[in-house]
Amino acid sequence: MTASSEEDFLPIIKQYNYNVDTKEEILKRDKHNDYITRYPTVYIVIDKLSGRKNVGKFKAYVGETNNIVRRTEQHLKSESSSREDWTALNSSKHAKLIVIAHREFNKSLTLDIENKLMQYLVSDDSIAELNNRRSNDQDLYYTHDRFKFIFEEIWKGLSEKREDIFPDIDDIKNSAIFKASPFHKLTDEQIDARDKIIEKVNKIENTQTDDNLIVVKGSAGTGKTVLLSSLFAELNTKSSNQEAYVIVNHDQQLKVYENIANKLGIKSKFGDDIANKPTMFLNRHPVTDNNKTKSADIVLVDEAHLLLTQGYMAYRRKNQLDDLKKVSKVVVAVLDPYQVLKSNGYMEKDYYDKIFNNAQKHGNLIELNQQNRMMANDDTINWIDNIIENRKISEIPEDDKYDLRVFDNIDDMYSAIKEHDGKNENLVRGLSRMVATYDWEFKNKPKPAIDEETGDSYWRVKIGDNFNLPWNNQIPVEKKFKELAWAEQPQTINEVGSTFTIQGFDLNYCGLIIGPSVKYRDGKIVFDKNYSYDKQATNKRTMDNGDKKDVSDELIRNELNVLMKRGVHGLYIYAVDDALRNELLKMSK
Structure with missing residues (x-):
């Protein structure tokens, strides 16, 4: 038995032309062939985008499989006719298939790698379109303590092969999109909150109750934005019959959500922007005397403490949160009274106490207490x-x-x-x-x-x-x-x-x-x-x-x-x- 070398524990990254001959390319024998064809693998299908606005831009599909040969054939044959995102890829003359293998890969680890790649690629400047939005972050498993090292080696290997697509890891981590990515590995507290909110959203939609406000309470840095971003992607899956708008107040945050929506192909069925500012959204979805027919399914409000509570400039009514409740089946509002900054958004403590108490009374209050931003004790x-x-x-x-x-x-x-x-x-x-x-x-x-x-x-x-x-x-x-x-x-x-x-x-x-x-x-x-x-x-x-x-x-x-x-x-x-x-x-x- 020969001793294992350091090379044996590095990822195996192979790039193939993505077409009907890919199977034969994959099956060509070499020393890594078993890891590619018989172990679980993670893969990325990459294709250049056309048009003057898309110079140097790519679209990508990320997946994982126990059998890369069979999965590739499925994409090339059966899914081409049923899924629009594969039609263009399968007819492209320039698409590439990148397969990632590792001797330590198991199902849970490949699912975690897939999710992490989604998090990085949605933050990648060169990726303009990203498909496969499912969230697959895993809990504990046999090799979970090796995950960070293995992923960083994978990204390093990808960057060495295709620097035009996979930039330096620090450039990714420092982007605003990365920090608000819907593919972050959530904490136990955030996972519990997300599951409760989705359950509440479904219940409220089905019962059409007037108590349609779900409140997420937490101080600065407790991960409210990451939770909301995760919900934004989760509630807007292509298989869903509902859509979730995201409402933000700052131009900077709006850019981040617009980029996420554009890359993931999240669009409004109504025809307006799926990421919007509150006044612009309410102008497109105005409050009427009888709002029994709601124009929006779900509205996710980041920094709801910044909503106006009196008329200001283009907003002529009295309370934006109340108006959002009237035009939406469900409103999920992130709220922290300690972050109210404007007098036209100010309300007495009793106002917030009433919101929190009413949400708690109906089981619609979600609290986040764990500090996630500051790496402080x-x-x-x-x-x-x-x-x-x-x-x-x-x-x-x-x-x-x-x-x-x-x-x-x-x-x-x-x-x-x-x-x-x-x-x-x-x-x-x-x-x-x-x-x-x-x-x-x-x-x-x-x-x-x-x-x-x-x-x-x-x-x-x-x-x-x-x-x-x-x-x-x-x-x-x-x-x-x-x-x-x-x-x-x-x-x-x-x-x-x-x-x-x-x-x-x-x-x-x-x-x-x-x-x-x-x-x-x-x-x-x-x-x-x-x-x-x-x-x-x-x-x-x-x-x-x-x-x-x-x-x-x-x-x-x-x-x-x-x-x-x-x-x-x-x-x-x-x-x-x-x-x-x-x-x-x-x-x-």
Whole structure:
């Protein structure tokens, strides 16, 4: 018996022409033939897309099988006539079949590999169309502890063979689509939540009850967006007779869901965009005096705490969540009152208590408690929550997995963030950015006067003698990066982000500038609206009884909450207020 070499434990990756002669190609004998033909395998069928808009773009089908020869024949023969996604592939002269084998493959492992490939390819810039949307993530199995290593070796091998299709693994992981992908391996808490929601959706659709609101409650970073993205793909399968819209508020998030929908071929039967903003959706699905016939099956609302609760601009009614319930059979709303940022979306605590209590009464309340974004221990999470909820600064805890640091010099913090964003980063590469509370002037129009120091006319965040960066979305974007979210665009390392560009997104390292609207006085954090430039937070809210209420204290607190929970691996803090900075520095020693 010969000893196994390192090569024996590497993946076997073979590329074939995909056509009627593929069977003979696969069956040609070589030393790896048994692994290809007799073991479980994972496969990808790749084809170039035509048209000027699709230069360098591909469509892909991902699958797994116990018999690649028989499965290939099925695709070429029986499925060609019954499935549109295979008709074009089977008639193509350029399609390729990539087969992946491994001596450790078993059914559960190949299903996990298939699902992971879907997660990566939906985040891959070169893939414009992706088929086979089933979610196959597995629980524990014999070789589950080898999964991460085996997959990374597979991706490395694919990249070596076809760099034009399979980019560097870090480029994939740092994309906004990857972080919101519907093919993430869900936690037990998320799986339980997803199954309960799908069960509730089916029950509500069948009974046509007025209690048609399912609420997902969870703080920032508890995986609400990943759960919603998974539901979006699951509820929009081609075999389903229903469709699920996704409603988001931010342009950045809308881009992500539009990309996911386009790649997976998810379309609205109604003819409008399956991913939409609330006002645009309600204009297309207006509330009428008698909404017994619902125009939408299911509406998934990400960041429902940002929905309007009074008329604003093109929205002329009183409450967008109520209106979505009226035009939809089922509404699934992700809700966290601590992330409300605008006075026209503000409601009293009693309003949210009523929503949560009513959902709980009808068994429609789903709660997420596990922190999934921040790779931090409970003490670090509690330290942040203590600042937000109790306005107290306690001693910064030790955390081997999370880099929480307070800086005395803003320039040093910016240098550290740029270093993490560089390509030499060991832990993660890129996607580290500066963000700030909205305490420096910014307007869409008109532009400010020419800056004497820089020679440009950008609205800027200026601190001290040296730190002087534009606010987000001002530096010109190269055409090839325009469809990417703000944090993914390379030039934005030279800008400062805000909640308008970063809410709902992950950063690897977040450099947070706490501006002068957040102070430390008499042993407590206070919020001073006089130093905030966010009119949507500082304008008074007109309540139902006609009274005008100043809610800026809560909204600026919420802004800080959102910004403090962006970093996956680290949070760096610089406070402009001297007393606040000194207290943070004291508590970090």
